[in-house]
Amino acid sequence: MGDYLSDDILTKVYTSEGICFSFNMIDPNHLQTNTEKYQNRSATQAKSKGWSLADGYVNEDTTDDFPRRTFVSGVFGGLSISLFTNHSYIDRFCSDDNEGFQVTIHHPAEFPNMNTNFRVPLDQTVSVAIKPTLITVSEELINYKPEDRKCYFSNERNLTYFLSYSQQNCLDECLTNYTMQYCGCVAFYMPKSKSFPICGLGRTDCMEMGRNDYLLDSSNTTDCNCLPSCTSLKYEVEISQSNWAWRESMIVEKTIINNFSDYFSNIQKSHFSKVIVYFKDMQFLALERHAIYGTIDFFSNAGGLLGLCIGFSLTCAIEVIYFLTLRVVCNIKMFGWNFWSGQEVANQK
Known part of the structure; x- marks a missing residue:
């Protein structure tokens, strides 16, 4: 300015x-x-x-x-x-x-x-x-696994040649390791460890062939697992x-x-x-x-679909719980285990 x-x-x-x-x-x-x-x-x-x-x-x-x-x-x-x-x-x-x-x-x-x-x-x-x-990324995704949320936080993935993680850094590091394995040396501009030799002009063709093989084989990048950064x-x-x-x-x-x-x-x-x-x-x-369907979203959507299709509501859920738990317990106390469903009262009537 x-x-x-x-x-x-x-x-x-x-x-x-x-x-x-x-x-x-x-x-x-x-x-x-x-x-x-x-x-x-x-x-x-x-x-x-x-x-x-x-x-x-x-x-x-x-x-x-x-x-x-x-x-x-x-x-x-x-x-x-x-x-x-x-x-x-x-x-x-x-x-x-x-x-x-x-x-x-x-x-x-x-x-x-x-x-x-x-x-x-x-x-x-x-x-x-x-x-x-x-x-x-939203805070609700912090507890998700990186494979589920499809991204890494900066403190979740450490790289060998870079101090901070990014997808581009990860891909550059992956290409460096592949070039070292393919040619026995790396290009002068690549990130590297001190023990990696730098390729001379005579290895230019090898580096180009290695790069082409690396890009054509999708398994190379898949093995490196270079997911995007959660903040990019x-x-x-x-x-x-x-x-x-x-x-x-x-x-x-x-x-x-x-x-x-x-x-x-x-x-x-x-x-x-x-x-x-x-x-x-x-x-x-x-x-x-953010998550498309969280825990609360799942139950709210399930309840909405049940209410739309079969008239299910929170009152119905309470009635089901009542008949499956409290009603049975009361019948057992009143009539014993043999008449837990209240049949004795019905027979007497």
């Missing part, structure tokens, strides 16, 4: 697409058990302060919490990043035919999943409107884009070209892109998991 973005508040993270930078992400050292590959990074050590996925922000009106937050929807309260690259930086052997930057949206306590990315083309402005989807946060995005005539603007403002002359020795081979991310609305609706 009006602040400029500097490099020291971006978090460097290893992904399947290489080294990426994430804004507003908790430091990987506070997310993974093995912090070996993030020890020498230069970004600011960003630890969660006043926020958790389950409870949200503790203080409602402070700006000192981390992850950072905005109090305004729309572009003014969002994040705007200008991305620069030179045409000589584009390596056709390391990328596909799609030029541009890859961007993915994820919550602060989760590693980015580049399989869900969208493209920011060269010399384009991309606007991303975000609608959060928060799923929580996802983002739905609406994307629009347009051409960015930044070259024409720089020609008009020659002072900018002078300040960045080292970067723009050949302006025609330089490329700028801009991505603007913002929340679409001020509020959003949260979803809650």
